[in-house]
Amino acid sequence: MISAAVLERPGRWRVLGLAAGLAAALLPGAPLVWEVVTGAGSASVFGGDFALAVGRSLIVGGGAAILALVVGFPTGLLAGLYRFRGRRVLLAGVALPLLIPSFLWAIGLSMLRIELGLPRESLLSGATGCIFSFAAIGVPLVIFAVLLAVGSTAASNLDATRLAGGELAVLRYAGRACFPAALSACLLGGILSLADPGPGQILGFSGAATQVLVSFSALYDFELAARQCIVVAGVVLAAASPLVWFTAGKLAAGLLPRNATPMRPARWPAAEWAAPLLLGLVFALSVLAPVAGLVQPVLGRFWLDRTWETVARTGANTVVYALLAGLVATGLATWLAVCAARVASLRIAFVAGLIVVFVLPPALNALGTALAASGAPAWLDPVLRSRLTVGAVLGLRLTPLAGIVLLRAMCTAPASWALAAAVHGVPLGTYCRRVLAPFLAGPIAISVALVALLATADVTTVLLLQPPGQSSFPVALFTVMANAPESMVGSLALAYVMIACIAIAAVLLVNILVKPLALARGSVSAT
Amino acid sequence: MTAPLVELKNVTMRYGQVEVFRDFNLQIADGCHFALLGPSGCGKSTLLRLFAGLQPPAVGEVWVDGSPASVAGEIRLAPHKRRFTMVFQDLALWPNLTVLQNVELGLAGAGLDRRERRERALSALRACRIEELGSRRPGELSGGQQQRAALARALAPQPRALLLDEPFSGLDIAIKVHLYAEITRLCREFGVTVILVSHDPMEATALCSHGAVIEHGGVREEGRIRDLLRAPVSETLRAFVDQLPQASGGNH
Numbered sequence: 001m002i003s004a005a006v007l008e009r010p011g012r013w014r015v016l017g018l019a020a021g022l023a024a025a026l027l028p029g030a031p032l033v034w035e036v037v038t039g040a041g042s043a044s045v046f047g048g049d050f051a052l053a054v055g056r057s058l059i060v061g062g063g064a065a066i067l068a069l070v071v072g073f074p075t076g077l078l079a080g081l082y083r084f085r086g087r088r089v090l091l092a093g094v095a096l097p098l099l100i101p102s103f104l105w106a107i108g109l110s111m112l113r114i115e116l117g118l119p120r121e122s123l124l125s126g127a128t129g130c131i132f133s134f135a136a137i138g139v140p141l142v143i144f145a146v147l148l149a150v151g152s153t154a155a156s157n158l159d160a161t162r163l164a165g166g167e168l169a170v171l172r173y174a175g176r177a178c179f180p181a182a183l184s185a186c187l188l189g190g191i192l193s194l195a196d197p198g199p200g201q202i203l204g205f206s207g208a209a210t211q212v213l214v215s216f217s218a219l220y221d222f223e224l225a226a227r228q229c230i231v232v233a234g235v236v237l238a239a240a241s242p243l244v245w246f247t248a249g250k251l252a253a254g255l256l257p258r259n260a261t262p263m264r265p266a267r268w269p270a271a272e273w274a275a276p277l278l279l280g281l282v283f284a285l286s287v288l289a290p291v292a293g294l295v296q297p298v299l300g301r302f303w304l305d306r307t308w309e310t311v312a313r314t315g316a317n318t319v320v321y322a323l324l325a326g327l328v329a330t331g332l333a334t335w336l337a338v339c340a341a342r343v344a345s346l347r348i349a350f351v352a353g354l355i356v357v358f359v360l361p362p363a364l365n366a367l368g369t370a371l372a373a374s375g376a377p378a379w380l381d382p383v384l385r386s387r388l389t390v391g392a393v394l395g396l397r398l399t400p401l402a403g404i405v406l407l408r409a410m411c412t413a414p415a416s417w418a419l420a421a422a423v424h425g426v427p428l429g430t431y432c433r434r435v436l437a438p439f440l441a442g443p444i445a446i447s448v449a450l451v452a453l454l455a456t457a458d459v460t461t462v463l464l465l466q467p468p469g470q471s472s473f474p475v476a477l478f479t480v481m482a483n484a485p486e487s488m489v490g491s492l493a494l495a496y497v498m499i500a501c502i503a504i505a506a507v508l509l510v511n512i513l514v515k516p517l518a519l520a521r522g523s524v525s526a527t
Numbered sequence: 528m529t530a531p532l533v534e535l536k537n538v539t540m541r542y543g544q545v546e547v548f549r550d551f552n553l554q555i556a557d558g559c560h561f562a563l564l565g566p567s568g569c570g571k572s573t574l575l576r577l578f579a580g581l582q583p584p585a586v587g588e589v590w591v592d593g594s595p596a597s598v599a600g601e602i603r604l605a606p607h608k609r610r611f612t613m614v615f616q617d618l619a620l621w622p623n624l625t626v627l628q629n630v631e632l633g634l635a636g637a638g639l640d641r642r643e644r645r646e647r648a649l650s651a652l653r654a655c656r657i658e659e660l661g662s663r664r665p666g667e668l669s670g671g672q673q674q675r676a677a678l679a680r681a682l683a684p685q686p687r688a689l690l691l692d693e694p695f696s697g698l699d700i701a702i703k704v705h706l707y708a709e710i711t712r713l714c715r716e717f718g719v720t721v722i723l724v725s726h727d728p729m730e731a732t733a734l735c736s737h738g739a740v741i742e743h744g745g746v747r748e749e750g751r752i753r754d755l756l757r758a759p760v761s762e763t764l765r766a767f768v769d770q771l772p773q774a775s776g777g778n779h
Binding site: 417419427430 | 576579580581582605606607608611612613615616617618619621622623624632633634635636637680684
């Protein structure tokens with residue numbers, strides 16, 4: 001009988017399990033790295049426009065990160081510290097861009113520019129247009145990172161600060177405490193933009209990720225795409241290394257439960273108008289403006305039949321990819337969290353590994369898998385050339401999100417539960433089935449839902465790996481946008497936005513309904 | 528002469544670079560109600576985990592019933608085979624299970640069939656006077672009720688020793704006093720050895736006849752608690768005795 005105490009003891013299996021799990025998350029990209037490292041071809045990737053494209057990517061990434069910090073930090077601070085009317089709805093509204101592929105916002109901005117009669121060199125296109133498109137994702141990332149950081153501040157600390165210096169002192173104290181989280185989130189947003197080809201391609205400011213996609217999909221030069229992808233990965237990793245170095249330890253420590261009452265948003269008259277004003281501005285600029293652009297061409301004609309046909313044709317695939325991604329990411333993340341949760345050094349290694357996995361370009365894993373599939377025998381098709389492949393590769397890429405949720409949950413489970421089970425002779429399997437799994441059920445469901453929602457917005461992985469005729473909705477939109485009439489693109493894009501709105505509304509509804517139910521069952525603390 | 532129930536022989540424990548104790552020796556006799564007293568961070572809870580087999584010593588041996596149960600870096604006798612149960616500081620009740628299910632699952636190592644487990648669990652709930660709370664989850668119980676539920680789970684397997692790891696912290700004095708009496712009654716009824724870890728000498732005097740004070744990585748003093756309190760040597764007991772009201776002096 002394996003004792004449940006094994007979950008609480010140190011052991012070599014933890015290090016090996018963590019290393020194996022992180023290696024699994026990076027595995028799809030390995031064939032590509034191997035091919036490039038050992039390949040005979042020596043043509044420089046920096047020929048043509050690629051060096052310029054890398055430079056453009058860095059400009060866009062840096063600009064988006066700065067804009068996200070400048071806008072998201074004060075907004076998140078006010079929204080986290082204070083109560084105001086419509087708080088939940090506004091926060092749900094600004095979260096919408098996280099569920100939408102960035103290229104849709106770029107299409108929206110492009111259409112808005114045309115409708116407003118602005119020239120090609122206006123703020124809504126080129127570098128600034130790309131920065132706006134990516135900031136639409138970076139700003140909510142910063143806002144929610146600050147919200148989480150504020151939420152984990154002890155109520156007593158804030159009360160003591162309030163007594164000492166009033167609300168301005170509270171803002172200064174909370175600001176200092178939450179700034180590292182905001183900085184990490186804005187850097188993450190900037191880094192993610194380096195690997196995203198969409199907005200650059202649409203707004204005429206092609207970055208390195210666009211070049212990779214063009215090399216693979218238009219030029220059919222796999223070797224060049226592979227080399228470019230490795231360069232992008234190198235640039236991204238170089239940009240992310242300070243983030244890993246400075247934040248992994250803090251993030252790992254921040255995930256530990258604290259023996260203090262967490263703060264609750266307070267009332268402050270100034271925040272009652274300032275916070276909704278800021279959130280409203282963010283919502284207007286990041287959601288309403290691009291949506292206004294998407295609506296304009298549709299006013300003449302809404303392609304209902306074509307939209308319905310596309311949704312019907314791709315809907316099942318989109319859901320299958322998303323759910324598979326959710327399950328793969330959550331399964332792997334649960335294992336990683338079990339390995340790392342009880343050892344401080346492993347927690348830091350885990351978080352550092354997650355950041356690395358998250359910031360690598362999605363094309364790296366996708367192209368690596370495509371390379372492996374191209375040389376594999378036909379009987380491996382179900383593993384390497386199927387919908388399962390797409391879902392699994394998406395899931396491995398999004399494992400970091402699930403990892404944070406599950407690591408936090410595992411850290412919250414007291415060690416004494418497993419130790420009590422060991423003292424009473426409860427076998428490990430029984431303990432996991434009867435105690436640990438029910439305890440983790442909530443975080444597991446959240447993790448599956450979160451990854452699935454974000455996976456629906458992916459374009460790169462699905463585009464590169466989809467089996468013939470098994471497109472997802474965003475990829476169908478991405479592939480028709482160059483040749484279809486604007487009104488059709490607008491119709492499809494609006495349908496996507498509406499589906500995302502429904503998903504957000506469902507999450508909001510569950511959030512409103514589930515907490516009172518859980519309180520009534522006594523499964524969460526009333527405080 | 529019978530072997531002590533549990534014995535530590537030249538045990539050294541470390542957490543990273545920090546040495547909690549070195550060459551530590553202690554014997555606890557079968558049937559004894561024994562208190563381990565000491566300030567926070569002196570390693571009292573670590574001692575209980577060594578007794579229970581939840582962690583091995585870095586150096587030295589832990590003997591149970593005259594046989595080595597744990598040696599340096601190795602647990603030879605699995606925790607549930609020692610027939611010790613434990614009430615943890617945070618009680619460690621499994622939150623998703625009802626009180627009855629908690630007690631039943633706590634009998635997993637007792638080698639009983641399902642019907643016997645149910646009967647034994649109900650009997651333990653009756654003994655702890657919480658029979659009517661069997662269908663509730665721990666989150667739906669008061670602090671005192673949770674203590675009883677944890678006690679029922681610990682007593683149901685009919686252990687040889689009950690290890691109590693500061694289980695009364697956070698309770699008000701009235702409930703504490705009530706629980707002291709209940710635990711004393713139950714342990715006598717079940718014939719269980721009690722090993723209590725506490726920083727509070729009052730708890731020790733209420734529940735135990737013998738005790739040891741752990742200070743500075745070793746046993747500072749050991750013996751009958753009554754005798755220890757009469758002539759305290761350790762800082763822990765002296766501080767406790769000094770703050771007691773003096774019956775013979777003053778204006779009383």
